[in-house]
Amino acid sequence: xxxxxxxxxxxxxxxxxxxxxxxxxxxxxxxxxxxxxxxxxxxxxxxxxxxxxxxxxxxxxxxxxxxxxxxxxxxxxxxxxxxxxxxxxxxxxxxxxxxxxxxxxxxxxxxxxxxxxxxxxxxxxxxxxxxxxxxxxxxxxxxxxxxxxxxxxxxxxxxxxxxxxxxxxxxxxxxxxxxxxxxxxxxxxxxxxxxxxxxxxxxxxxxxxxxxxxxxxxxxxxxxxxxxxxxxxxxxxxxxxxxxxxxxxxxxxxxxxxxxxxxxxxxxxxxxxxxxxxxxxxxxxxxxxxxx
Amino acid sequence: xxxxxxxxxxxxxxxxxxxxxxxxxxxxxxxxxxxxxxxxxxxxxxxxxxxxxxxxxxxxxxxxxxxxxxxxxxxxxxxxxxxxxxxxxxxxxxxxxxxxxxxxxxxxxxxxxxxxxxxxxxxxxxxxxxxxxxxxxxxxxxxxxxxxxxxxxxxxxxxxxxxxxxxxxxxxxxxxxxxxxxxxxxxxxxxxxxxxxxxxxxxxxxxxxxxxxxxxxxxxxxxxxxxxxxxxxxxxxxxxxxxxxxxxxxxxxxxxxxxxxxxxxxxxxxxxxxxxxxxxx
Numbered sequence: 251x252x253x254x255x256x257x258x259x260x261x262x263x264x265x266x267x268x269x270x271x272x273x274x275x276x277x278x279x280x281x282x283x284x285x286x287x288x289x290x291x292x293x294x295x296x297x298x299x300x301x302x303x304x305x306x307x308x309x310x311x312x313x314x315x316x317x318x319x320x321x322x323x324x325x326x327x328x329x330x331x332x333x334x335x336x337x338x339x340x341x342x343x344x345x346x347x348x349x350x351x352x353x354x355x356x357x358x359x360x361x362x363x364x365x366x367x368x369x370x371x372x373x374x375x376x377x378x379x380x381x382x383x384x385x386x387x388x389x390x391x392x393x394x395x396x397x398x399x400x401x402x403x404x405x406x407x408x409x410x411x412x413x414x415x416x417x418x419x420x421x422x423x424x425x426x427x428x429x430x431x432x433x434x435x436x437x438x439x440x441x442x443x444x445x446x447x448x449x450x451x452x453x454x455x456x457x458x459x460x461x462x463x464x465x466x467x468x469x470x471x472x473x474x475x476x477x478x479x480x481x482x483x484x485x486x487x488x489x490x491x492x493x494x495x496x497x498x499x500x501x502x503x504x505x506x507x508x509x510x511x512x513x514x515x516x517x518x519x520x521x522x523x524x525x526x527x528x529x530x531x532x533x534x535x536x537x538x539x540x541x542x
Numbered sequence: 543x544x545x546x547x548x549x550x551x552x553x554x555x556x557x558x559x560x561x562x563x564x565x566x567x568x569x570x571x572x573x574x575x576x577x578x579x580x581x582x583x584x585x586x587x588x589x590x591x592x593x594x595x596x597x598x599x600x601x602x603x604x605x606x607x608x609x610x611x612x613x614x615x616x617x618x619x620x621x622x623x624x625x626x627x628x629x630x631x632x633x634x635x636x637x638x639x640x641x642x643x644x645x646x647x648x649x650x651x652x653x654x655x656x657x658x659x660x661x662x663x664x665x666x667x668x669x670x671x672x673x674x675x676x677x678x679x680x681x682x683x684x685x686x687x688x689x690x691x692x693x694x695x696x697x698x699x700x701x702x703x704x705x706x707x708x709x710x711x712x713x714x715x716x717x718x719x720x721x722x723x724x725x726x727x728x729x730x731x732x733x734x735x736x737x738x739x740x741x742x743x744x745x746x747x748x749x750x751x752x753x754x755x756x757x758x759x760x761x762x763x764x765x766x767x768x769x770x771x772x773x774x775x776x777x778x779x780x781x782x783x784x785x786x787x788x789x790x791x792x793x794x795x796x797x798x799x800x801x802x803x804x805x806x807x808x809x810x811x812x813x814x815x816x817x818x819x820x821x822x823x
Contacts, residue, residue: 251643254641254642254643255643258639258641258642258643260719261636261639261642261719262644264632264635264636264719265632265633265636265648267629267632268629268632268633268652268689268694269648269651271629271688271689272651272652272655272689274670274674275667275670275685275686275688276655276658276663277655277658278670279663279666279667279669279670280658280663280666282666282669282670283663283665283666286665286666286669338556339556339557339560341544341549341553342552342553342554342556342557343553343557344543345543345544345549345550345553346550346553346554346557355557355558355561357805357806357809358561358564358565359557359560359561359564360809360812360813361564361805362564364744364748364801364805364812365748365798365801366747366748366750366766366769366797367750368750368766368769368770368773368797369769369794369797369798371773372571372769372773372790372791372793372794373567373568373571373794374567375773376567376570376571376574376787376790376791377566377567377570381585382570382587383566383567383570383587386587417563420560425813431543434543436543439543439544439545443545448546449544449545449546449548449549450546450549452544452546453544453549457544474659478659478661478662480661480751481750481751485770499661499662499664502664502665503664503665503755505665506664506665506668507664507665507668507755512665512669515665516665516666519662519663519664519665519666522662523658523662523663526659526662527657
């Protein structure tokens with residue numbers, strides 16, 4: 251053992267800066283967050299231990315409950331649609347031909363995944379503006395009389411955040427499913443052919459069960475990602491949508507950075523971490539239970 | 543695959559419809575960007591420049607100094623990606639040594655970082671960056687995600703596929719750690735290195751929360767922040783500083799160009815990385 255350590259001492263030197271980085275810029279801030287959440291915030295920094303007072307303030311602020319509720323609703327919507335909808339284009343991509351068409355379509359639907367949220371909002375604020383493409387079509391076809399203000403309406407706020415998130419990620423998730431589909435044994439499908447199964451039956455009884463392990467993986471990634479929703483909701487936040495889409499992460503930003511109330515903001519951050527860890531833990535447990 | 547005619551037809555319909563939701567809005571953005579200010583303000587759908595003009599781009603560069611955010615973002619992306627790739631490779635290289643005592647502890651620490659998303663520690667992150675005197679520096683954007691567990695694990699996965707015997711014989715010949723990395727792991731695991739780099743380039747280019755948090759100095763503004771102020775400025779009511787849709791859309795077109803140039807070359811790696819990443823998580 252000691253000889254091994256001596257032989258490899260230089261490897262420890264190599265990994266040291268990485269561990270030091272994680273300590274300084276992840277674990278230390280995390281610790282600071284917990285520390286600050288028990289401190290009374292002064293103008294120049296924390297001025298003393300005040301126990302659970304910040305947490306009491308957090309939980310007695312109605313806006314916090316609203317943001318937790320918003321986070322959960324957005325997260326549920328993004329996870330539900332973000333996991334299930336991409337199965338459709340994944341199966342479709344396995345069906346289309348020739349190869350260059352398949353590759354072209356694949357490229358196009360994956361592209362939005364690379365765009366920043368600023369660009370996504372910019373693109374859609376043009377298409378969904380009151381005089382934009384969608385409203386023009388809807389008004390002309392007589393479906394609506396007044397243009398819908400998609401980006402400034404309490405009713406549309408949550409569907410917009412959920413819809414655009416699902417749209418942005420649909421190609422990414424579809425490609426994950428597609429990779430799993432390619433490992434499907436063709437003999438199984440052929441056997442089903444011989445038994446006279448039609449396409450829909452094959453999807454239901456062979457393709458979906460085959461995708462199940464991947465669906466679980468995508469479920470976990472999407473759930474964890476959606477609980478931290480920040481950019482999308484932040485950029486769609488305005489006077490008319492704030493109560494619907496202000497997430498807990500946005501609340502900590504507004505309280506801590508804009509209002510400089512570090513104590514309460516840090517406590518809210520700790521609550522957010524706890525909530526996401528608990529939900530992730532439950533999700534993992536449920537998935538494992540199913541497997542057993 | 544399914545040998546069903548209706549499903550095949552439906553597949554084409556679904557994919558073309560989905561692709562249209564990506565192509566049509568982008569097309570409309572480009573058409574608006576190349577219109578005059580007056581043309582872009584007309585009601586109705588713009589699917590062709592109306593009339594053709596570069597006014598939007600002109601306003602962007604002359605009045606809004608749009609070159610600066612590009613230069614800053616370019617700097618952060620290049621330096622940040624190089625540093626990220628080198629450090630991740632180092633981490634992957636160390637983890638590849640299975641016989642290293644304490645390897646599981648090191649791997650455990652690295653995995654633990656995955657449970658702390660930066661969105662959750664925004665406020666303490668601000669405090670800590672202030673303590674390190676990194677506020678208002680472009681360095682702060684390079685330092686945030688200087689190395690990540692995801693990239694280290696990806697590198698390690700690729701490094702593991704390099705034949706052990708080859709490494710052993712090179713070591714016999716007296717190759718040191720850096721020589722092994724430079725002459726064997728890097729070239730033989732190049733797809734992995736490129737994958738990490740490709741993801742990091744996109745990540746750095748799209749940085750939004752970090753500059754929002756750390757940077758106030760207008761000289762250090764980065765692309766996404768500049769873009770945000772142009773897009774939100776659209777609703778500005780003061781008449782002499784009114785930013786018309788053609789300017790906003792020109793900004794989006796400019797921001798998209800580097801990504802769209804880069805994408806075809808990197809697509810293979812981005813797709814491979816994500817399926818690998820998906821399986822890993």
